[in-house]
Amino acid sequence: MSTPPKDPRPFKRAILKLSGEALRGPGSRDNIAPEIVDRIALEIREAVQGGLQLGIVVGGGNFWRGASASARGMDRATADYVGMLATVMNALALEGALEHHGVSCVVQSAIEMKNVAETFIRRKAEKQLDEGKVVIFGAGTGNPFFSTDTTAALRASEMGADVILKATQVDGVYDSDPRKNPDAKRYDTVTFQQCLSQRLNVMDATAFSLCMDNDVPIVVFDLAPHGNLSHALRGQPIGTLVHGE
Ligand SMILES: Nc1ncnc2c1ncn2[C@@H]1O[C@H](COP(=O)(O)OP(=O)(O)OP(=O)(O)O)[C@@H](O)[C@H]1O
Numbered sequence: 001m002s003t004p005p006k007d008p009r010p011f012k013r014a015i016l017k018l019s020g021e022a023l024r025g026p027g028s029r030d031n032i033a034p035e036i037v038d039r040i041a042l043e044i045r046e047a048v049q050g051g052l053q054l055g056i057v058v059g060g061g062n063f064w065r066g067a068s069a070s071a072r073g074m075d076r077a078t079a080d081y082v083g084m085l086a087t088v089m090n091a092l093a094l095e096g097a098l099e100h101h102g103v104s105c106v107v108q109s110a111i112e113m114k115n116v117a118e119t120f121i122r123r124k125a126e127k128q129l130d131e132g133k134v135v136i137f138g139a140g141t142g143n144p145f146f147s148t149d150t151t152a153a154l155r156a157s158e159m160g161a162d163v164i165l166k167a168t169q170v171d172g173v174y175d176s177d178p179r180k181n182p183d184a185k186r187y188d189t190v191t192f193q194q195c196l197s198q199r200l201n202v203m204d205a206t207a208f209s210l211c212m213d214n215d216v217p218i219v220v221f222d223l224a225p226h227g228n229l230s231h232a233l234r235g236q237p238i239g240t241l242v243h244g245e
């Protein structure tokens with residue numbers, strides 16, 4: 001008989017992985033919709049005021065994906081550096097909105113960019129989290145051939161986070177991509193092993209493996225409906241919980 005998953009909730013420290021693509025907004029031609037960023041900032045403020053320690057990794061899919069550019073002929077590493085810089089634009093937009101709402105925050109970039117962001121230093125980031133500052137991790141891991149999902153797994157492991165909250169464009173993990181298969185079935189809970197062996201590509205395998213090895217559970221949920229982010233940050237049941245055996 002299988003044992004029930006260890007639920008990370010309630011949690012003290014979390015890494016929020018924000019979809020870059022979701023910052024665009026439905027039908028919008030702008031890469032970043034300020035009203036979406038503003039709404040996200042307000043939901044984050046509420047959670048942080050409640051005592052949650054929060055690190056944020058933001059994707060870059062609203063601007064650029066290295067793998068797609070490479071498939072169209074660009075050198076992969078170059079395309080990936082462009083993608084990492086795209087994540088910094090999203091990080092700065094988020095920092096501005098959080099500051100506007102009175103949330104103490106900082107961007108730490110994995111690629112040195114000292115005029116716009118601090119450079120990532122693990123111990124400094126940990127201290128800032130301890131002090132209640134929101135730390136936005138920009139520029140991914142700083143290395144090509146990785147993703148911001150893997151960045152979230154890496155930063156969560158380094159920061160000793162209790163959970164990764166993956167705010168994306170689907171409402172959980174399905175047995176196949178729900179955007180391609182309308183008959184796909186959603187899981188309430190699923191193991192890392194299942195995600196890897198069934199190739200459930202809501203996150204890449206490197207990210208799942210890192211979380212599995214370091215025992216960091218993941219909650220996958222839909223960012224779009226208002227209030228979903230607040231629910232997730234408060235540790236209320238939502239989406240799919242990905243966990244160890
Ligand atoms: N088994 C699955 N269950 C759920 N979603 C899946 C599955 N397989 C593939 N996906 C796809 O994964 C996508 C989410 O991951 P992805 O990292 O590409 O985007 P994101 O979270 O929006 O981040 P970004 O835009 O920053 O790259 C979903 O939009 C969904 O279509």
Ligand SMILES: O=c1ccn([C@@H]2O[C@H](COP(=O)(O)O)[C@@H](O)[C@H]2O)c(=O)[nH]1
Nearest residue numbers: 059060066080083084140141146147148
């Ligand atoms: O560590 C990293 C993180 C990201 N990249 C590149 O950035 C883009 C955007 O990130 P998403 O995770 O797709 O939102 C990604 O496609 C990579 O090209 C990277 O190289 N290294």
